Amino acid sequence: MTRIQLNVNETIHDVEVEPRHSLVDTLREGCGLTGSHIGCEHGVCGACTVLVDDQPVRGCLMFAVQADGKDIRTVEGLDDDGAFNALQQAFHEHHALQCGFCTPGMLMLATWIVERGLPVDDNELREIMASNLCRCTGYRNILRAVRAVLDASGQDGAGA
Amino acid sequence: MTLIGKSVPRLEDRELLTGTGRFAGDQNFEGQLHMRVVRASLAHGRILSVDTAAAAASPGVFAVWTGVDVADVSPINLRPGSALQDLEKCRQHILAQDIVRYVGEPVAVVFADDPYRAEDAAELIWADIEELPPVVGLMDMPGEFAPGVSTEPAVLVKGYGDVDAAFASAAHIVDCELSVGRHAGVPLETRGALAIWNDDENRLEFHAAAKIPHTNRIALAELLGLELDQLHLFEGHVGGGFGVRGEIYPDEVLVNLAALRFRRPVKWIEDRMEHLVAANHSREQTHRIRAAINADGLILAIDDEFWFNQGAYARTHGATVPVVSATMLPGPYKVPAYRATGRIRLTNVTPAGTYRGPGRYETTFVREQLMDTIAAELDLDPLAVRRTNLIAADEMPYERPFEIGGKPIIYDSGDYPESLARFLDHVDYDAVQAEMAERRASGEMAGAAIICFVELGGDGPFDDVRVEMDTDGRVEVITGVASVGQGVETVIAQICADTLGIDYAGITVTHGQTDRIARGQGARASRVTVMTGNATHKAASGVRGMLLEKAAELLQSPVETLEISDGVIGIVEGLGEGPSVTVAAAAAEILRGQNAPRIAVEESFENDRATYSFGAQLAVVVVDPLTAGVTVERFAVVYDIGRAVNPMLVEGQLVGGAVQGIGGALFEEFLYDETGQPLSVSFADYLMPTAAEVPDVECLVLEDSPSTTNPLTLKSGGDPGITGAGAAIAAAIGDAIGRPGAIKRLPVTPLRLRAILRGDADRKQEKNNAENGVST
């Protein structure tokens, strides 16, 4: 076992891990942050997507020891003391979730897209969101929700 | 303000959007053991021995069980009413006893202090299995499940009318062989369960239960040898069900049994590879279907023989899927004479159960391809053939002269031709067809098609709901339903709020907790909105009556003059101006008199009539003739839901279902090699649609034909998105390649489509050769 420090949503967590403990398992068990979910453990479904140093990473394919000292953001860090952020509000208004299992991963991936600050047209948005699987919504409303947030911040694909 | 019909945002969303949900994996109990199942790696064999010594000595291991340790537990029973002929002799033990019958069958189980170590120990277990020849093909000659029990344990026959006479005098006979590939719901959350013995309450508590908690409670208590009040089930958040989750599997029984025997909490979360070989499969059917038709394409009779691949064992659904298949195959068409012979076959692959739209996805594909084949053989327009056969509005309610589960099949309401016409208009089908013609003329293999179906739902026989209100006017609706993520809480809250005249936002809807209400039917077969909705309305009406009575007293005005709106009870004539009393105040007054903390009204809604609704789907596809790849360019669904409580949620169900259905039409299949080894064991093999494979699904939700079977006139909406998708994609591909009816098998993979295209090319070449006098 090794002691590591995970900086998650600007809070330091001291955890003891074996090298083989995945980042997502450690976030869920060691840090008690069960918002990030495990859907496949082979890097395909994206339910475990978190941001590591502002980049979307599949938490099932990174070992916790690799994340020691890195800046990690999960779904639990999105809301402002209970108030939805723009993406959460858009998902809520557009009915972009049903069972909610894929939702944290979708939100973190979408967070990266929005924070990038670049224009994103519909094709590119669809392509990026195709990184994550959803079994309930059929994707339409998820794309609408993210598109709404992008448009509100001037990142539609129309301009350059 | 009426809340029924409003697309209000969901009450469920908050926890799910903030990552504070309680899915099975999120729950933990102090001192819990982690369970890991060891599964057979051969498809068929006799267990000679299971060596557990190394596993038992492995770090962190508390116990290891094999079949011997659970031999006293009965095999898992079929749900009441689902048995047929010898199916009950084909049930599965929770751990294999002497024989293993599919790769993935539980043969041993490890309990350890952590899931990593449980898996380490499981790897050390060696099962010595003497191989037996497997039966892998659905159409293979039946073998023996056990001495005296055939692997064709049941054959069902359903029908009506004089089929043979119709065939004898028919102008034409059309016949096809059509198959749907093995696939299933595959929710994003794998299965899981936790069980804990509660010493204070002297009961076992099964957490992270799903789908049909009350029904499962009865069955589990029996299996575990417990009195009913010694077992309670509790549902948390559920990551999708689709029919697959929430049935009684060996795994859940083992979790509960272990908690009972060890008197320690036990937690089990399956991994994805396990899910793909252990959770119910579905859909695999082959039909040999014949239709007797007249010169206009009117069907005079259908005679269908089909084979259903149940897999290695009968599961809790018993004969449900083949029975529903046989019953629903005629769909929205008259079909005056009909015979279906369904052969249930056991093979050495993962056992099967229901999957969204069970029996209807498959038979809609079969029936609609039959329609296209009729059109092709008689040189008629495919839509015209459908119109010719559609049940007319003046024939409603339309009764098919047979029954399902003892209940008659009565299509309660609908104007099918009108709904179809509105859909054609909505999607501008004329323009679509013109565009396809143009594109084909310029060499593209583009095609479009519309198919029709009927969906059913609202299965009874009853639902109980208790509506409680406290002194602050806050409401809790206690139901016996379950949530798989579909928005149950919101819909029920809307109905309750609408009945009571209050806001829906403060209403708590409780579900999946067997200790809060005595009976429940859970969430299955698209029943919740209809059954629970009506029961809620009934119970809430009771509370409303009490509030109005008290208000009449307080306002000195007869009940008939009062109305409730936005939480305020006032006199209708001057509502908002005259004397009024808040709902909360009225409730407080009632409760002061009773010295009770809450008003409570419990009602039961009984219904033995299902609801039936018309739907149609449009698919536009383009085929790459060189690679045999298929792109879905456009997909649309129309569904007459009678009355939508929350149109936004209905659309969500339609879109989600359609995408799953497209998955089954083009991508998803559980494949096996000739020895019964599963080939689809990860998400790299079992392919589900991403956002890039599907267009935005368009929805037209009609509310033209309210149901006549229940006071709220509701119909169901959970399944219709998926029901027609296989048929729609197949028909559109047929149109694209110039041969309606050509697609005989789902999923349409490049491998299969290539063979069809080659066959077409060869036939075309032969024809050219013949015309040009070239000998081959």
Next chain:
Amino acid sequence: MKPASFEYVTAESWDAAAASLAEHGDDALILAGGQSLVPVMNFRLAQPAVLVDVNVIPDSAYLQIDGDSLRIGALTRHVRFEAPGIDGPLGRLLPRIAHHIAHLPIRMRGTFGGSLAHADPASEWCTLARTLDAVMIAQSVTGERRIAAADFFHSALATDLADDEVLREVELPALGPDWRCGFAEFNRRAGDFAIVQSVAVIELHEGQIVSARIGVGGATETPQRSGAAEKALLGGAPTSELFAEAAGAAADAIEDFLTDQQANADLRRDLVRVMVLRALEDAVSAG
């Protein structure tokens, strides 16, 4: 699907990585992006006793033109190739290939060197490396070894790298302005492993093809150059007819097709024909 236990070691340099490999032999594996290795470990198909994490090695990710070579640091992430900052036809080809690799989050972690060392038959970079006759530079405690692409790929998931060698850098020829490069691949869904892919690189001089490298991946255990296709193209004009002929030659020359539940030999043969053709067309239209 949790992996078996392993000891975790961080290498601060390529020398340190090589030393760890020398110490542990075939019990140790290199952890780079992990996007291919970790799934394999989670399925317990690989159970290394030691994982050597090379992610912190400085100056290990770069795209550098050095004379007539493009030197690629093994730890260069796939996403970097989407904007490689390299002039010329290779600089235009790399983003078009990178775009096809899995999905964005995987491209952010997965590495060029990792893909080559993993040697999946459907790996885009492996096909590129074979087509352009890349040179792999492997390091061990005994020094450096240059391995030609033709010798590098042994079979599916097996390379010429010895147990004590780590892939440090790859050299690709920096193609001059007369070259046209194209790529095409077929898969079931966007981002899936390719069933068949092709890299087609031709040099034009006065309207004639004077050199050609045609690579096919996903069709056989290892990526291969198609001598038959290259021969068909030499001296000819870049027309659709000639491309179709070359593509046909490529398809007909392959004998040991992979077969799996996605595609049998017949389908793969057809796909080779189509992908080589489309890669050539891509070369002249976008390349």
